[in-house]
Amino acid sequence: MNYRINQLDKLENQSIFIIREAYSQFRNVAMLWSIGKDSTTLLWLVRKAFFGLIPFPVLHIDTTYKFKEIYDFRDKYTKEWDLNLVVAKNQEAISKEIGPDKGKFRCCNELKTVALKKAIAKHGFKALYLGIRRDEHGIRAKERFFSPRDEDFEWDYKNQPPELWDQYKTKAAEEEHLRVHPLLGWREIDIWEYIKRENIPVVDLYFAKNGKRYRSIGCETCCMPVDSDSDTIDKVVEELKVSKISERSGRAQDKEDDYMMQKLRSLGYM
Amino acid sequence: MDVLSFVIVGHVDHGKSTLIGRLLYDTDSLPPDKIEDVQKASAEAGRETEFAFLLDHLEEERKQGITIDTTQVFFKTDTRRYVIIDAPGHVEFVKNMITGASQAEAAVLIIDVAEGVKEQTKRHSYMLSLLGLRQVVVVLNKMDLVDFSQERFDIVTRDVADWLKSISIDPTFYIPISAIKGDNIARKSENMPWYTGRTFLESLHTLQNRQSPEDKPLLMPIQDVYKIGGKRISVGRVESGIIEKGAEVKILPMGRITKINSIEKYLEETNKAIASECIGITTTDSVFLDRGNVVCLPGAEPVLTYRIPANIFWMTKHDFRKDRKLTIRCATQETICKVESIDKRIDSSTLAVIAENSDKIRNLEVAEVIIKTKKPVAIKDFNDVQELGRFVLVQNENICAGGIITDIS
Numbered sequence: 001m002n003y004r005i006n007q008l009d010k011l012e013n014q015s016i017f018i019i020r021e022a023y024s025q026f027r028n029v030a031m032l033w034s035i036g037k038d039s040t041t042l043l044w045l046v047r048k049a050f051f052g053l054i055p056f057p058v059l060h061i062d063t064t065y066k067f068k069e070i071y072d073f074r075d076k077y078t079k080e081w082d083l084n085l086v087v088a089k090n091q092e093a094i095s096k097e098i099g100p101d102k103g104k105f106r107c108c109n110e111l112k113t114v115a116l117k118k119a120i121a122k123h124g125f126k127a128l129y130l131g132i133r134r135d136e137h138g139i140r141a142k143e144r145f146f147s148p149r150d151e152d153f154e155w156d157y158k159n160q161p162p163e164l165w166d167q168y169k170t171k172a173a174e175e176e177h178l179r180v181h182p183l184l185g186w187r188e189i190d191i192w193e194y195i196k197r198e199n200i201p202v203v204d205l206y207f208a209k210n211g212k213r214y215r216s217i218g219c220e221t222c223c224m225p226v227d228s229d230s231d232t233i234d235k236v237v238e239e240l241k242v243s244k245i246s247e248r249s250g251r252a253q254d255k256e257d258d259y260m261m262q263k264l265r266s267l268g269y270m
Numbered sequence: 271m272d273v274l275s276f277v278i279v280g281h282v283d284h285g286k287s288t289l290i291g292r293l294l295y296d297t298d299s300l301p302p303d304k305i306e307d308v309q310k311a312s313a314e315a316g317r318e319t320e321f322a323f324l325l326d327h328l329e330e331e332r333k334q335g336i337t338i339d340t341t342q343v344f345f346k347t348d349t350r351r352y353v354i355i356d357a358p359g360h361v362e363f364v365k366n367m368i369t370g371a372s373q374a375e376a377a378v379l380i381i382d383v384a385e386g387v388k389e390q391t392k393r394h395s396y397m398l399s400l401l402g403l404r405q406v407v408v409v410l411n412k413m414d415l416v417d418f419s420q421e422r423f424d425i426v427t428r429d430v431a432d433w434l435k436s437i438s439i440d441p442t443f444y445i446p447i448s449a450i451k452g453d454n455i456a457r458k459s460e461n462m463p464w465y466t467g468r469t470f471l472e473s474l475h476t477l478q479n480r481q482s483p484e485d486k487p488l489l490m491p492i493q494d495v496y497k498i499g500g501k502r503i504s505v506g507r508v509e510s511g512i513i514e515k516g517a518e519v520k521i522l523p524m525g526r527i528t529k530i531n532s533i534e535k536y537l538e539e540t541n542k543a544i545a546s547e548c549i550g551i552t553t554t555d556s557v558f559l560d561r562g563n564v565v566c567l568p569g570a571e572p573v574l575t576y577r578i579p580a581n582i583f584w585m586t587k588h589d590f591r592k593d594r595k596l597t598i599r600c601a602t603q604e605t606i607c608k609v610e611s612i613d614k615r616i617d618s619s620t621l622a623v624i625a626e627n628s629d630k631i632r633n634l635e636v637a638e639v640i641i642k643t644k645k646p647v648a649i650k651d652f653n654d655v656q657e658l659g660r661f662v663l664v665q666n667e668n669i670c671a672g673g674i675i676t677d678i679s
Contacts, residue, residue, distance in 0.1 A: 007273055016548040017507050024494040048536040051498045134342050141341045162365040162669050164372035167599050167662040187344055246301040
């Protein structure tokens with residue numbers, strides 16, 4: 001054999017296989033793009049899976065609390081990659097001035113989960129691609145590649161469907177939609193090594209300025225930067241090889257209450 | 271660096287999650303904030319540091335002290351990276367155990383040395399055998415509860431070995447450990463001078479990766495067909511062998527022979543692809559390929575049949591009745607089917623034959639069946655090319671059984 005399949009190739013192939021399986025089954029799908037490194041990597045893989053012409057919308061759930069850099073990046077690459085971008089907001093909650101000061105659980109639930117519910121109701125998507133990974137959080141480690149949600153958006157984590165040999169759940173009548181997770185098997189460092197190999201553009205916030213950088217980004221109000229001097233992709237990869245700090249240590253949702261992530265997710269959070 | 275995935279199976283409470291937690295802790299694989307989280311949650315639950323909490327993240331799991339669903343965690347040594355798949359040991363969650371095991375290349379069977387071989391010890395190891403996971407390390411846990419007795423270790427080891435032999439599993443190691451105290455996990459135990467073999471961590475280094483069947487004849491099941499810029503590109507994953515531009519290929523089930531005009535990957539120029547690669551192809555003549563077609567080499571075709579002899583394991587609470595229609599999915603092939611005969615029903619925890627020539631199958635049973643399909647299906651012997659030698663059965667959009675094909679002639 002004159003070439004070998006390495007670990008990043010394996011992950012890429014697995015993700016592309018899953019992306020194509022879901023599209024083959026559902027057709028009426030969308031992908032969630034938070035503009036972070038994971039969902040931007042997912043977007044890259046989706047472009048590969050469909051030879052550059054993504055046959056479905058890319059959905060941005062906009063809480064209006066995102067970093068300015070995120071909005072700039074979104075608009076730039078929507079044009080450059082010719083994306084069918086759909087921006088979804090929970091306008092009702094925004095006009096009621098719901099924000100993190102009214103409680104983080106309520107804010108995440110209203111501005112993300114409810115906004116997502118409204119978007120699905122409006123567009124009738126049967127499945128959604130999400131860029132979550134097992135190594136991000138103990139609850140996400142329990143996910144399936146294809147994960148059903150019922151009409152109330154609930155995740156029945158105590159009774160998940162079996163999933164073997166790349167045979168995935170198909171949609172039953174009582175299920176509202178399926179979540180499809182092509183990046184479940186990737187680790188944080190795999191994402192960065194792949195970004196480096198493929199030259200995938202990412203938001204500047206991930207690179208250190210004045211001794212700080214973000215390892216995980218979301219709303220400006222609920223993300224804390226970590227101490228770091230990594231101002232290039234190479235340095236980020238090196239940092240992650242030795243770092244013992246968890247990736248989401250700067251994310252407020254994971255901190256407030258031991259089971260906040262479980263509660264948010266069982267209600268339909270990403 | 272290579273990555274190896276292994277699953278930990280065994281009876282409920284024999285210490286699967288604790289073993290993983292201890293392994294991560296002793297190999298310095300845990301972020302300090304995770305250790306703090308676990309210490310805090312353990313204290314709130316009124317317990318000493320509970321390593322199992324590292325994996326048992328659901329509130330219900332921590333409160334009841336059991337694993338409900340399978341979890342995957344990552345860890346690495348100087349030489350290799352590992353994906354550890356934790357599987358629940360309770361009989362209620364066998365389908366989650368199978369989900370976990372189906373994604374592994376090797377398995378660790380854990381047994382509480384004080385309790386010995388129990389129901390799920392047998393059922394889980396039998397499932398490993400059915401799933402083709404023959405690379406197994408056995409650990410005898412809770413040696414601290416039997417005063418690190420060599421005699422007790424020898425007795426239980428003999429029992430386990432007898433059982434495993436009956437299901438064609440020949441483990442590479444039997445290791446006495448105490449997951450809770452850390453004996454023979456990452457460090458050699460001082461409490462068992464009579465044991466001179468490998469630690470658990472050392473045993474992991476001997477496990478081998480499963481090789482993609484590149485050296486077998488070409489098989490590429492079609493996933494979908496896209497129209498891109500006037501071209502019809504058929505996409506799929508090469509499951510075995512090699513596909514090359516210009517090669518003459520046969521399309522099943524129709525039997526048409528054509529040639530590969532191009533191998534398509536986005537922004538890449540390539541003339542060939544090997545097993546495990548996801549690609550697109552175009553053909554020289556206008557053959558209309560469709561999902562479920564299988565591309566192979568003329569003269570090296572898989573068996574094309576309407577009758578599939580198989581071992582299936584039923585994993586839903588509803589009994590199966592023979593007259594009921596099912597859907598069979600084998601790679602990307604899908605068709606309606608019926609079970610023509612249920613030749614034998616087997617208790618998966620004892621191997622006892624429950625019935626012959628039966629008309630139903632119950633949850634957790636293994637059955638020898640003949641499946642009759644509406645459309646022809648291309649199959650291989652599981653021991654030759656796994657990807658076309660295994661299938662699932664679907665009822666009301668739910669996967670209700672898995673099947674293995676080992677007897678085609």
